[in-house]
Structures are given as structure tokens and as C-alpha cells.
Amino acid sequence: MEDKITVKNLSKIFGNNPGKALEELRKGKSKDDILGEMNHKVGVHEVSFSVRKSEIFVLMGLSGSGKSTLLRLINRLHEPSGGEIIIDGTDLTKLNKKQLREFRRKHFCGMVFQNFAILPHLTVQENVEFGLELQSVDKETRAAKALEVIKMVGLEGNENSYPAELSGGMQQRVGLARGLAVDADILLMDEAFSALDPIIRRQMQDELLEIQDRMQKTIIFVTHDLDEAFRLGNRIAIMKDGKIVQVGSAEDIISKPADDYVKAFVEDMDRSAILTAASVMHPPEDTAFIGDGPRTILRKIRKKGLTGILITNTRKELKGYVRAVELADYINQHKDSENIPMDEKLIHETAATDQNTPLSDIINLYTEHEYGPIAVTGDDNKLKGVIVKGAVIAALSESYSHPENGKSLDKNL
Template sequence: MTAKLIVKKLSKLFNDEKGEGLQRLKRGETKEQIFRETGVVVGVNDVSFEVQEGEIFVIMGLSGSGKSTLVRMLNGLIPPTSGEIWIDKDDVASCGMARLREVRRKKITMVFQHFALFPHKTVGENVAYGLKMKGAGKQERREAAIEALSKVGLQDHADSLPSELSGGMQQRVGLARGLATDPQILLMDEPFGALDPLIRREMQEELIVLQKELKKTIIFITHDLNEALLLGDRIAIMKDGSFVQVGTAQDIVSQPADDYVRAFVADIDRSRVYTASDIALEAHKISPKATVADALKVMLINDVDTIHVVKDGAAAGYITRQDANDAPPGTLVSKLMKPEPPSVSGDAYLNELYGPAQSGVPVAVTDEEGKLVGVVTQESIFEHLVGDEDPEASENAANDEEQQEEGRPQ
């Protein structure tokens, strides 16, 4: 994959005109110590990361962690104190204002939490506003606006005013406005934070569907870990202006970097984090043309009680040890197998496996072509739902964080 955004040693300090705060930061002093002794607020502290083209990179943290400051530096709304921000061959941190405007026009746009729609303009005019700033003609703007609105299911509301739409619909307009200019990078700062929980979930699912089609590079800011785990290809957890851990949802839930992260993930619904592919075991297979004796041999070698019967790569059925023991050794597997084994796609979450797994038969995991790539057992589902976090460590980390909140600059 190709890195679309590269951030190197990025820091932002507020009220540090003399540079004393930055020097203290480089000496290893804490955010709280610097604020207490100098009044300088450390917004972002020495952050480095890369975002791959077509990736949803989620940055999450509590209030005051620095995530919003970070995302505003990525498109030049806030100048960094030090560091580099590379979008392709342009360093947004150091380029001139003319070049920065060009990067914004052609490569990057932002979707805000509070819609920021012009109340006196129609929905279509709001969506087309960025194109107007680019100098596009009226007809081109209209066509692009309708196309963008169709992506979020609002093409019939192009001539409505924002006040005539619900909050969820207005957020869809904000998303459509971001898409209308066809940006390479979307910055989304808590875009669904003001929505009711049900509408918020709908917007999250809609973004997932859109991303499969558009494959944009997205930097998504949130304070909600469940939202981060649902949306992010990778997730960065921030604390006190720094990244504590960067990884996939599975990495963060199964291998938290420290007690702070462990406290975050302690109450996470693991059934919505892990997929069938994540926990799949090797599938033991046999041809329908094989005999029962062949099947028993496979079961014995692999110490399993069930194997799948595979035809053209797909699971056509399964055979159990008990059935095989009860049949003459020369019986063809095709005559004995049970058809239509329980199966799921590899991207199915664990909560979607509860029903198929109730049969007690290992659930067949299939790829996009329907071919058998692994199996999931009841035991493997249970193991991943239970996890191995230390509850005492999680509680201690949470208590420490609460005690520190009072002294933390926001």
C-alpha cells in the first residue's frame, strides 16, 4: 500500500511564544508540569504516523487528549510548533499559504460535527459550495451536488432548506458536501457526535458502505471507542497529546499497550470487534469421492470429530466421527455426509456466529467466492469473548486517569 499522509514528530504548544515549553517538552517534562510552571498548554506531543491510501485511520481519546488539535493541523487550520505533515509531496506544516490553499482545494476536505450548513442556501447549494470556491460553473456544481447527495440518499432534497431536514439528514448533507469536491483525503472531526445513538449508528454503517465504494483516505476523530473499533482499519489512542497505541481493533483489544488502554477496552463488546476470519481455525477437508475409512483417518490424524466435505473449494457438507464409525468402511463420503453445513463469511462478526454455532458443528468460514477457508468452533468463540484482561489493572488505570483529570489543561 502507498502512504497518502505521513506525519513526522509533530508537536503543538499554545502560549509558548518564548519556546520555553518546547524545550521543556524535549527534556521529557510532562504536559501537566509544563502547564503548571509556565502556563504553556501542550496540545500535541511528538506524534508520528502514516495513513495508507484508502484507509480509515481513527484517532480517539478523551477530551483534552489533543485529537482535535491534531486533525486541524493536518489541513493547516492550526500551524504546528514543530514537525512535518506530508500529503504526497507537499509538507503542509511548512508550505506557503498559496500552496496550502491549493492542497485544500484539490486533496483534502473536512467534515465537522455541527454540520456548518448555510441556513439561507438550499441543500444543493450547500453541497456545491466547495466547488463554487474552486471556480466550477453553475451546471457543473449542480450535477456534482446531485451526484454527491445521491451517495447519501438525499438527491430528492436538493432544493430543500437545511431547516427542513432532521439532524441525521443534515449530517448527511455535510458528508455529501465533503464528497462533492472529490477529495483524496477526508478529515472527519467527531462527525456523528451530535446525533442520537440510533441515527449515529445508521451514519456509521452508511460510512462503511460508502467507503467500500469510494475508497477514500479518511482520518476520523472520535472519543467513542466503540465507534473507533467499528470504523477503523487502524486506531490511534491519544493521551496527553501523544499516541499511546496504534493498531487494528483486534490488536488493541487483545494486546493493550498499557493499563490506560486496558482500562479503555475492559468493557468493550468483543463480539463486535473480532470477525470469523480473525478466529478461524484450519478447516479439515475431504472429497465427496473419498470413503468413510479415509474420513476416519483424517479425523484421527487431526484429532477432530467433524470434517467438511469440499467440492470445487466450497463446503458441500460435513461428516462426523460417530456417523463414520457407524457406517461400513467402504461407504462413499457423499452418501453419508450431511448437506448444508452452517457457514458464515469471513467478515462476519462474532455476534453473527451465535446462531450458526448452536448446532455444535464447526462453522464453515468462506471467502468472497464462497470457498472454505477455515472453521470456527464454539470453544474458539468463547475464548475470544472472554479475553485475558486483568480487571484489577484496568480498575487501577481508570482510577489514576480520574485523579489526573483535575490538573489536566483542556
């Protein structure tokens, strides 16, 4: 996928002489030394990453990790102390004030803030029109566009309300709509949902995903909430002390944490919601073809030491599951015949799922279907892999906490 934003060695040091502090930092001085000796605070230190077009990229970290500073560096609300920010081929750090303003208008959908930052003296409609008004868009176009996004975020009927009359969730919708109204494609969100109560927050996350489906903006989302990061992020960057510790999908981060810090972070995550079928399935080696004939199939089952086997046709399309016990009985009944045909009744329907199904849903499949492993299939019904119970349990147990003492059973995994 195409890179929309590329950040190279980006740094931000707060103080009178950031250049000097950066130099000292490069020479190997620690952040604490810089703070102690020079009284300069290192906000972001030589960070590099890229954001792909139309993805939600989450910057995740505890407070003071530099995530909000990094977000503000990307549109130069904070002046970088060093490094490059390249958006659609333009290096933002090289622009003068006027060019930067033009660039912001063309490329950034403003910003969405934790405390909404909508204007108290304007109505919802006027607030949503704000970005367009700055660009001197004419009144009719402005109103039409505003109405369109007001509908999109579900604020219809509140166009003429003032922010003070709205709940927190609704105010944040105004903030979001204000960003979406502008004809630009990068949306920066700073702890956008952190001030909302959990149920509303969840709802807003869902709506953001829904809107993103339609709008396909490139979103950089800052949060300190891991659940939120994993729910929203196509990719997540975990930050610590002004640096990015790891960038990857939720699954990457859960299954291959880069260091102990990340590991400690993700320890308490509900893994079943994040890990998907793809991460626990085995390649479908142990399958039989429907044309193989009962004896061949049974031999195959016995050889592998299984209790049954998945059946496909020659195009690898899933047909069902055959149990060894039933198959053996069937063969016994027909032991005089040279060539017995396969009986359709022997092929049981089996649980099938696609690669992106989270484990939490897969567990339910086990309770619904009596026999066999779970088949993982693609859109074309072709078999992609097999999930056996053991693999699911193993994947989940990596973070399993004992209900009685609350301690992780296996810290080393």
C-alpha cells in the same frame, strides 16, 4: 497499500513560545511542568503515523486527548509547533499561505464538524456548492455536481430548504455533501456524528460506509465513541494526553491492547461484533480427504480424539462433515468387504462461513447446524480454517461480564 498522509513527530503547543516549550519537553519535562512553569498547553506531542489511501482512519480518544487538535494540524488550521505532515509527497509545513490555500483546495474536501457548520443564510444547494464557489467553478458545473452529491447523501427534494428547516441528521448530510462536492480526496471529520441521536447516528455511519465504498476518499474521522470507531475505522489510533497509544485494526486493538489504558477502554466493547472468524479459527490440520476411504478416515478421527472430521477433496475444497459414530456403524455393516466405498449419506452438510464474519453471526450458525465445527472457507470454497465452539467462547469470555455483579470474570486476559 500506499500511504496517503504521513505525519512525523508532529507537535502542537499552545502558548507564546512553543519552540522553547517543545525543547523543554524533549529534555524530559512533563506536560504538567510545562503548563505549570511556562503556562503552555501541550495539545499534541510528537505524534507519528501514516494514513493509507482510501481508508477510514479513526482518531479516537477522550476529550482533551488532543484528537481534534491533531485533526486540525493535518490541514494546518492549527499551525504545527514542530514536525512534518507529508501528503502525496508534499510537506505541508513548508508551504506559504498562498500555496497552503491552493493545496487545501486541491487535496482537502473541507471538513465535517460536530455542529455541522453549514451556513444558515444559504440553501442546501448553495451550501453544497460552497467549496466549488470558492474555487470559482462556473454555475452550471457547480449546480450539476451539487445535485449529484445531494442525491448521494439522500437529500433530494430539499435543495431549496434552509438549514433551520432541517433536522440534525439532514443538516449533517449537507455538511457531508459539501465535502464530497469538491474534487479532492481527503475528508476530515471532527466528531461528525456525535451530536446526532443514536438511531440517526447509526444510520449516518452506514451511509458513510456506503458512500465510502463508491467514492474511495481518504477519511480521517475523529470520535470519542469506541463503537463508532470500530464500526467505521479500517484502522484506529487511540490517543491519550496528546500522544497516540496504539494504531491498528479493531481486531488488533481488542485482541492485543498496547497497554492498560487501551485495555480499560476496550473492556466493555461488544467483542462478538468486532472479532471475526479469522481471529478464532485454527489451521485446518485435522481434515480428511474424500478419497481416503472410511477406515482411513475413522483411524484419523480416533487418532486425534475427535467426534468427527471435515472432509475436503484434494484441492482442499470443503465437502462436508463426517461423524465418527455413524462412520463406525457403517464400517461394521460392511466388515466383510475388503474395500468399502465412502457413502455420500455419511457426509453431512456443515456450517461454513468466510473469514470476515463477526463472531456474533458465527454463534447463530451453531444454533442452525447440529453437527461439527464450523468451516471457514474462502471465495473459492477452499478450506481456510476450522472454528470449534470452545475457541468462540474463549474469545468472547475475555470480556465477559457476569450479569449479576457486573464485574469482569477475568481481568487478566
